[in-house]
Amino acid sequence: MKNPFSYTGIVKGDAFCNRQTEQTDLLKFIKGSQNVLLYSHRRYGKSSLIYQLFKRVQRQRLPIDTLYVELYGTLSEKEFVSAILAGLNQIESRLEKLVNRVKGALTSVKLGMSIDPVTGSPGVAVSFDTGYNETILGDVLGLLDRFSEKRKLMVVFDEFQEIAGYRQEGFEKRLRAIIQQHGNISYFFCGSQRHILTEIFTVQNRAFYKLAQSYPIDKIETRYYVPWARKLFMKRGKKIKAEIIEEIVNRCENHPMYVQQFLFYLWENKDTALSMETVDRIELKILQSSHNEFLNLWESLTINQKKTLKLIIYTDGKDMFYANALQTVDLYAGSQVTRSLDKLLRDDIVLKNADYKIQDVMFKKWIQTFLWK
Numbered sequence: 001m002k003n004p005f006s007y008t009g010i011v012k013g014d015a016f017c018n019r020q021t022e023q024t025d026l027l028k029f030i031k032g033s034q035n036v037l038l039y040s041h042r043r044y045g046k047s048s049l050i051y052q053l054f055k056r057v058q059r060q061r062l063p064i065d066t067l068y069v070e071l072y073g074t075l076s077e078k079e080f081v082s083a084i085l086a087g088l089n090q091i092e093s094r095l096e097k098l099v100n101r102v103k104g105a106l107t108s109v110k111l112g113m114s115i116d117p118v119t120g121s122p123g124v125a126v127s128f129d130t131g132y133n134e135t136i137l138g139d140v141l142g143l144l145d146r147f148s149e150k151r152k153l154m155v156v157f158d159e160f161q162e163i164a165g166y167r168q169e170g171f172e173k174r175l176r177a178i179i180q181q182h183g184n185i186s187y188f189f190c191g192s193q194r195h196i197l198t199e200i201f202t203v204q205n206r207a208f209y210k211l212a213q214s215y216p217i218d219k220i221e222t223r224y225y226v227p228w229a230r231k232l233f234m235k236r237g238k239k240i241k242a243e244i245i246e247e248i249v250n251r252c253e254n255h256p257m258y259v260q261q262f263l264f265y266l267w268e269n270k271d272t273a274l275s276m277e278t279v280d281r282i283e284l285k286i287l288q289s290s291h292n293e294f295l296n297l298w299e300s301l302t303i304n305q306k307k308t309l310k311l312i313i314y315t316d317g318k319d320m321f322y323a324n325a326l327q328t329v330d331l332y333a334g335s336q337v338t339r340s341l342d343k344l345l346r347d348d349i350v351l352k353n354a355d356y357k358i359q360d361v362m363f364k365k366w367i368q369t370f371l372w373k
């Protein structure tokens with residue numbers, strides 16, 4: 001039997017754990033054509049949840065069409081518009097029909113057929129006749145509005161924080177002005193860079209202020225992981241003690257991707273009796289597999305930021321500003337820490353609730369394992 005666990009990309013079917021409350025809540029917003037700002041840290045499962053919602057909409061035969069627009073890597077308004085157009089075959093799969101509909105609404109854009117060189121599946125190729133001009137944004141979104149006249153539409157902009165990098169004048173304002181008029185479309189703005197998204201959506205003088213219902217998604221609770229993982233192992237006739245799964249979930253601090261990665265390796269493990277040593281070995285393997293990524297991240301930090309991370313580990317994020325705590329990592333002034341923390345918080349490397357915390361549990365363990373002197 002194929003390993004059911006997966007830690008890259010969207011997880012579907014059996015590999016998808018719970019998120020029942022989220023699905024119920026979000027379906028209500030979709031049915032009511034509300035806009036949603038769906039955010040979480042990276043790899044918590046936003047895209048997988050969206051996929052799951054699409055499936056639900058289909059299974060329940062709701063009269064709602066869905067459009068998923070991946071914005072990761074888009075650098076300009078033109079690329080934003082192209083990403084929407086390239087996804088339109090999700091709503092109308094008959095390309096000829098689609099081309100005709102688009103032809104009527106957009107004069108300077110041409111759609112053709114393309115074949116994905118990797119998967120071989122057909123897609124939509126977009127070309128602009130006379131270069132890009134700003135009226136195209138309105139035309140393309142107007143097309144979505146038109147699609148939504150017959151059937152409601154759910155439009156997902158994944159990795160929406162990318163728009164913060166576009167340089168086109170007034171893009172946010174124009175986008176908002178158009179979206180606001182679409183009564184039959186539920187727009188989902190998804191992303192992971194919290195400070196960028198909150199700046200876009202909650203700063204009063206920004207265009208998107210109060211345009212969407214905010215919906216943060218959290219990690220998955222242990223009580224859901226345990227029966228889910230055990231069931232998948234049982235399918236292979238392998239009984240795993242609840243304690244082992246709990247231990248794994250704890251070590252990953254409930255982080256969805258790391259839990260999956262851990263379970264993936266556990267599935268591949270050939271030990272006849274599973275013990276904590278097995279779990280230890282798998283953890284080390286995970287740290288090693290992320291070595292390059294963590295090293296790059298570490299090397300991108302300033303010396304004071306590095307010291308601040310060590311300080312957080314050393315103090316467990318509490319009472320960090322005491323002189324004796326600072327001295328353990330060769331910092332001498334609280335102001336050095338404050339400045340470093342500002343940047344680390346902005347970059348989502350560190351979180352602050354009551355205490356400070358390194359966001360990525362494996363990054364923290366990696367520092368402890370490989371850099372702890």
Ligand SMILES: Nc1ncnc2c1ncn2[C@@H]1O[C@H](COP(=O)(O)OP(=O)(O)O)[C@@H](O)[C@H]1O
Binds near residue numbers: 007016047048
């Ligand atoms: N509901 C879930 N159940 C189990 N694992 C999940 C779930 N959601 C996400 N994951 C794990 O997290 C990884 C990242 O999920 P993804 O949906 O790409 O997150 P995001 O879009 O937030 O970055 C997946 O590859 C999977 O390993």
Ligand SMILES: [Mg+2]
Binds near residue numbers: 046047158
């Ligand atoms: Mg995603």
